[in-house]
Amino acid sequence: MKNGKVRLNGHTILLLITIALFVVLYASGCIVYGSKGFTHLQTFCNILITNAGLICVACGLTCVMLTAGIDISVGALIAMDCMMLAVGMQKGIGAVPMIILVLIVGVVFGAFQGYLVGYLGIQPFIVTMAGMFFCRGMTAVICTDQVSITEKINPTFYKWANTKVVIPFGGYVNNKGKYLAPYVRPGVIVALLVLVVIFIMLRNTKFGRSLYAVGGNAQSATMMGLNVKMIRMKAHILSSVLCSIGGICYCLNTMAGSVSQATGLEMDAISSAVIGGTLLTGGVGNVFGTFFGVLINGTISSIVKTNGKLASSWPNILTAALLFVFIVIQSAFAAIRERSKK
């Protein structure tokens, strides 16, 4: 980064590929489905609205993956958060206390997982798999039915969910002659705030830099005097808290809690991070790439939805194919780097 020049190494190339891929995907969507309204700014806003929760979750997951860990409990934790919010509000508890409760649960849950990973040295995959089981099961223990949050149950939360944050440009006039301004929901604002905060944290704070150090080489990090165990634990706490924030955004979008909610979301989040250039071996990646990973995922499902004729399983297959391509590219870069070292 000397002299303000961006060094063009393997990772920046990966990030550039990701961004280019998003642009190509979106542009081809615009060209093919332009007549179906794909070109409107609102389509892009809708991708953001649907994926607001995923953005928060993927940011947290990126932080954990930087330390060479993984967290697959996030989808189940979101389901538990949504169920807690829905049932709590049905019991008459206000929106703000419930949100604080959900965040506290996130901290405690993350601390527990982080302790097992950091201090007991258990494989993160196993710990978070148990965490996934636990959250999914607890969701059913809280309530087995689908609980929806209506205006009658909690007017404050309902109002938040239906607030439109209007964007002053990019609107269009529909065929009835009415001007429709594009809008996003408050969840998107929260998600973008999280993104910016985590981006700055990873770049400019001691904790952010130490995440990279631990993931790059835990042994050297220890020799540098970093408390590796503590950093791993903190990364898991951060992931669970961001996941809880994501859960609130997710709940603002779905306005319901159910046991089968957000199944497979952890895989969406992991694939977003990987497509965005985060290495699963740790030490490389940033949330900016992850954001584009989420956007690519969102664009694929949006295109499939706009087409309307393709089978519902296509987004899954396409995302997996992309994941495959990116993993192979990553492994090729790693092989090249190893060879150049010799």
Place this chain on the structure above:
Amino acid sequence: MKPNLSWKKIKGWSLFLPVVALLLVMMVNIVYDAVNGNNPLSFFVITLQQTTSNGTILYGRIIDILNRGSEAAILAIGMTLVVSSSAGTDISVGSVMSLCASFCCMLLAGYGVSSTTTLAVPLIVGVLGGLLMGAVCGMFNGTLVAYFRIQPMVATLILFSAARAIGLLLCNDLIVYVRNPSYAAFGAFMGIFPTPFVITAICVAITMVILKKSALGMYIQSVGINDKASRIAGLNSKRIIFLTYVICGLFAGIAGIVNSSRITSADSNNIGLYLEMDAILAVALGGNSLGGGKFNLAGSIIGAYTIQAITTTLYALGVSAAQAPVFKAVIVILIVAIQSEPVRNFFKKQSAAKHVKGVA
């Protein structure tokens, strides 16, 4: 001193953990039955029963566990080998099961047919097709792990999310029913024994014989312990890792066909759901280290049936299917926490302190 020594021997026995877990589950059952005023040993009672569909069959809770736990046991065989050789887990087995079942049913029913009683192709073609699909999936995973050196969990993540979707695509987004008695045979009863259990027994026997009679078992362990040293010693580490993934995929195919035969349909969304977790849990419960190296196949099989016993017991205690994962999670964490280094060191210190006290 003598009893202490034998206790140590028991504790050092490789099947200590799974057997203790199984005994614990049985204890819970006995206590529960006794408290409810039933015959305390009703868990172990096996009777012959007449049924309209299958004739005379064995009936009892143990038989049910052996029957229902078969898929997890079959998966656990392949998973044990994968964990041993590559120090990673194959998380795609559940999805691959679903894909194999879908492919098999698609072949048997013909593309786009949602329900059939007559088979479009001979049964053997469909079954072999399903198994082949499993092997192909295994090859895909194996290539990524062995030759591209990608972390196993990440490499198998691709099929984890794609296989189920491909299966759904093969079935034209339908649930394909193959209501033919010859296909249903794999999930029914063979004589008085449940067929899935017989299939599991055959799979285990063949694997055991191959591992014991050839050097493959030793090769897999040596690659798992140190793949570089094994390569220098003349083993083709990559090919051995690749092979374990193919075997794992093949067993996933068998499990998928058994499961779909049980319900005489290919329900892509539900076949093998969360079963990869059960298989991994079975390997851990069987006393195998998830860090690779030495493995104990018998332990994994007992582990798989223990998990089924836990599930059945939980249902008997009135815990719903959706709530059962909470208990599984607690069990996983307890097992891995006990196996972890700091906790073991803590217990070692304790026993050493006791020893010092005893001597003094």
